Each structure stands twice: as C-alpha cells, then as structure tokens.
Amino acid sequence: MKQGIFEIKENKQIALNTYRLKLKGEGSNDLKPGQFVNIKLEPYFLRRPISICDVNDDVLTLIYKAVGDGTKTLSKMKEGSLDLLIGLGNGYDLSKSEGKPLLIGGGAGIPPLYFLAKQLRDQGKKVSVILGFNKKEEIFMEEDFKALGCKVIVTTADGSYGIKGFVSDAMKDMDYTYFYTCGPLPMLKAVYGLCRTEGEFSFEERMGCGFGACMGCSIKVKDGYKRVCKEGPVFERKEILWQE
C-alpha cells in the first residue's frame, strides 16, 4: 500500500450514472488487476474504495457508479487532486486461468475485469467476457473489451440489448477453462451455482479502513475469517462460504 496525491485528468459520464475517472500519479504502474484504491473525499469521514479498471503510464483509470453521497460528490469533481491509498487487496491470480478464461461481470463489477482481460490477453490467453446490465442505457466498456480481442456477450435484464436475462443465462453455453467474476452478491451466488470449473470471486463489503486494520470487513470462509480488504477482495471458489 502507498499513499499518493493524484491529479484528476478526466472525470466523465460514460453511461447512466456511470463515470470514468482518470488520475495521474506515481506508483500506479505497480498495481495488479483485482486490487482497489481508497479515495479521500471531503467532507466524508471514510474513504471510498474503488476497483482499478486500467493502468497506463502512471495514469490510473477508475470506473464508478454515482449511487451514494460520496460517489455523487466525486462525479462533480472535474479538476484538482485526490488523496489515494493505492495497491490495496490481493488481486486476481492470473496463473491459474489456463488457455480459455471466462470473465463474468455485472454492472459496477465490470471495470476490474478490463484490467484483468488486458493482462490475460498479453499472456496469449483466449478471453471470453459476459457483461451484465439492467438496461441498455447502463452499458459501458463493450467496445473496449472487443478492442482487446475478447469474445464479448452482453446481457440486459429487461432485454433492451443483447441477451435478455442475467449473466447466468449466458454462462451455460460458454466453453472455458477457469473463470473470474465480480458483481453484485446475487450474481456471484448464481455464478457459483452454475460454474463448471474452478474460479475466483471478487467481493464487496462495507469497509472502515480498506487496509486490514479495523476488521470491519471480515467474512467467514472455509478455513476461518478473512478480511475482504486484505486477504481479499478476491477469493477462490473453493474457499467461499455463503452466509444466509
């Protein structure tokens, strides 16, 4: 983990309630897919954890949904600088994917999969991606994944674009050797129920600090308790225990 002051280069709406934030600052080149940053925003007490979407020459790209007071405040910041803690969390393990990894993302869970897809592609893997949204207006990054050479399938819950339904509806026909997923809890549970290989899940939880000090985000896994922010947010399929 490092602390740094990052300059806002872009903060632009790219879909319904969805924004792309580009930040320039030192240290971003060492970051791994699946890790997150924790942003200090005035006047809020706790930082806002946001997963990393891409890294390029000390420019960090984050894509976030403006849903609460904090992210709505963030969406209005068009210039200036932000205090970030970077390099938080364990990140995805790229070594286990074998030849044909499947990436399954829902809504705000999609951005970290882009950074992952890029690195998997660079390793020569044949990457497939399922992107789930509620409706057409929410869709983002479809073209970005295509530009990486990924096979891309989009689902919308209302059927306004792509396959009507959920990511789980698109999973059945896919051919894959390993999977990585990030998205809302009901989606993660559906993926868990349908998956035919080992894989990794990225979890979200209310955090106090984001770096392992407060124990606020401890969840029960098969061999005890782990902190989503420190030992997670990525957990292997075989270690997950679902709570009620």
Add this chain to the structure above:
Amino acid sequence: MARIDVDLCGVHLDNPVIPASGTFGYGYEFADLYDIDVLGSLAFKTTTLNPRYGNPVPRIAETASGMLNAIGLQNPGVDKVIDEELPKLRNCFHKPIVANISGFSIDEYKEVASRISKEDQIGFIEVNVSCPNVSGGGIHFGSDPTLAKEVTKAVKEVSDKPVFIKLSPNVTDIVSIAKACEEGGADGISLINTLIGMRIDIRRRTPIIKNVTGGLSGPAIFPVALRMVYQVAHNVNIPVIGLGGISKAEDVVEMMLAGASAVEIGAANFTDPFICKKIIEELPGLLDSLGVRDIKEIIGGCK
C-alpha cells in the same frame, strides 16, 4: 524544539502518542508503512481468553465526522497473541506495549491479565470494560461502579504491570466509575471508548449495521471525550490517557490541557494510516508556537 517525552506510571514514553486498541491490529502491519518505533507506545487489539470471530457484517457505517463499528472483539485469543502476534511485533516495535484485554467474567479478565502481563514486551495492561458491541462482556463491567472496582481489583492482583481501566462514555456518571476503579487499585484510567449509536438504511428500512447498534468514533466525539477526560482528571489522583476523536496535533494539546498524561489515536488511523507519525512530527513545532518548552507542562493546564 519543545520536549515531547512523558512519564506514564513510571514508564518513560518518547512521546504521548499511542494508537488506540482496535485501530492498529497487533501493530506489525503498520510497520510496512512506517517505522512504528516513532510511536510513544501502541495499544493492541482487545484480546480475550478464547478466540472470537466477532459480529456478522456489515460491521461499519459512516456518520457525519465519524463512523459506527460493531466488530465484536474479533481476536485470535490470548495464547495465539502470545505465541504468534507478539513475536511478529517484536521484530518491528521495541517499546513497552499497551496490552488491551477483555473478558466475559471476572475470572476471564484475571486469566488473560495474568498470562499477558508476564510477557516482557508488555508495559501496561489496559482493561476494556467498555466494548458496546458484545453481550455479557465489556461494557457490562464498566457501567456499574461496584463491578468496575471488582474487575480492577482482580486484574491488579495478577498483574506485574501498571493497570489502566478503559471506560465507556455510555454511563450516567463517569466520575463515579473512575473513582471506583481508583479505589480498586487502578494505576490509571483510559477514556473514552465509543458512544453507542445507530444508522438506518432508508430504502431497506433496516439498520445498516447487522448488530443493529455500533460504537461511534471519529472527530464527532472529540468534545464529549474532552469533557469526560477533564471531569475524570480533576477527580482522581492517577494518570489519565485521553482518547476519542483525536485527529490532529492540536487535539493532542487540547486533550492534555484537559488533564491527559498521554493520548490514544483511534479512528483517524483508518482514514490516514500515517496520522500517528504525522502528529508526532508536528507536536514539537506546535508546542514551540504556543511557547511551551516541555509537553509535561501542559498536562491539566486548562485554567
């Protein structure tokens, strides 16, 4: 430059700044961020006799100028702390540690205190009788002067190190509890723990925190903490460690003017992991600007 070293029950501290229990783990993880030997001391996560997994998530909710937590005393238990956590801390911290302990019966407090106080790394025992997030333990012992005195006596009997009792602000008369601890033989008082609070998710109409209530910390509680430290310090003859919402060097000075001999920094570690180091670096300059040559001069100095 002004001197910032203090004396706490005969133990010399290079400065009065101590990360508060529950906000700094067992310390060694912060050693990846900075040299934690710059700290005056550090209070490790509340340790109980048996391992505790704590409360279900969500355990955290944000508030105006603060946060609620309901961790529920998650810790690996005293044996693991002695066998695994303290050895890791030994590699990166070379000063007397504040061992924060809790229990669910007087015997448990006694057992944990007797085991932990034998460790040479431990400089002080801090007895948590104020956790608001567990049933049957913690705050139960800190809400009644008779029980508080009993716990104090029991822990004192088995401890070789100075014993501080960490008090809850969720009581009618903080002074009577502090005095009871003093009568029980306490070497000092730490205050305050968190204030019990609640938040509700207006869409789901459910408490944000699964435990329903949680403990409020952060700058929001600083004036309450300051008032209680002031009241207690004026009514007991043992040193007081002041904590609750401290987030900058000025707050440290204010807390010491109210009567604290040392301070603990809690929730501020969550929003700025380097805050203790920064405060320690800023203190001498701040004291110089106030015309203070030695920080010990300001303890209880509020006119």
